[in-house]
Amino acid sequence: MTPKKALFLDRDGNLVHDGHHTCEPDQISLITGVKEALYACMKADYLLFIVTNQSGIGRGIFTWDQYKACHARMLELLELPQPGFIDVCVAPEHPDQPSVYRKPSPKFILECIARYQLDPRACWMIGDRRTDWQAGLNAGIRSCAVRSGAPFKEGDELYAQENGILVHTDFPSFVRNTLLH
Numbered sequence: 001m002t003p004k005k006a007l008f009l010d011r012d013g014n015l016v017h018d019g020h021h022t023c024e025p026d027q028i029s030l031i032t033g034v035k036e037a038l039y040a041c042m043k044a045d046y047l048l049f050i051v052t053n054q055s056g057i058g059r060g061i062f063t064w065d066q067y068k069a070c071h072a073r074m075l076e077l078l079e080l081p082q083p084g085f086i087d088v089c090v091a092p093e094h095p096d097q098p099s100v101y102r103k104p105s106p107k108f109i110l111e112c113i114a115r116y117q118l119d120p121r122a123c124w125m126i127g128d129r130r131t132d133w134q135a136g137l138n139a140g141i142r143s144c145a146v147r148s149g150a151p152f153k154e155g156d157e158l159y160a161q162e163n164g165i166l167v168h169t170d171f172p173s174f175v176r177n178t179l180l181h
């Protein structure tokens with residue numbers, strides 16, 4: 001079997017607008033163009049994965065059930081053809097709690113690469129925060145930074161530059177101008 005290519009996608013600020021601990025389904029709104037971009041990636045044989053830190057669960061701000069309802073709402077809005085997202089990896093811990101999987105940990109990505117026999121050279125991690133980009137680099141895949149979520153913090157621009165991280169306005173721009181260019 002030929003090794004497969006994949007995208008590891010941050011959720012908040014990348015696929016949906018970052019509502020800061022978004023926890024109600026009606027707070028979920030797609031970033032413009034994301035639906036079409038994901039569809040184009042699937043047509044180009046990219047497998048899709050979500051890798052998301054949801055510390056709101058560990059902080060007691062919302063429950064797993066609320067998270068699941070938000071996820072279901074996102075799927076409803078995206079209407080992706082089968083198979084849609086191959087796996088959804090959620091790290092629920094508070095940043096102060098010990099966590100094996102919370103980004104910038106590469107563990108979810110590495111496990112998916114092994115489980116689904118992905119080709120790391122044909123995989124990307126895309127997200128709006130430095131921890132997303134680091135998770136990708138830590139897993140040995142390429143990372144893309146998007147400006148559709150949290151504003152970049154002091155030093156992020158330089159960090160991206162020095163670590164070969166592409167910067168795009170949003171995920172659709174990455175897909176249009178880099179991935180499927």
Ligand SMILES: [Mg+2]
Binds near residue numbers: 011013014128149
């Ligand atoms: Mg994010």
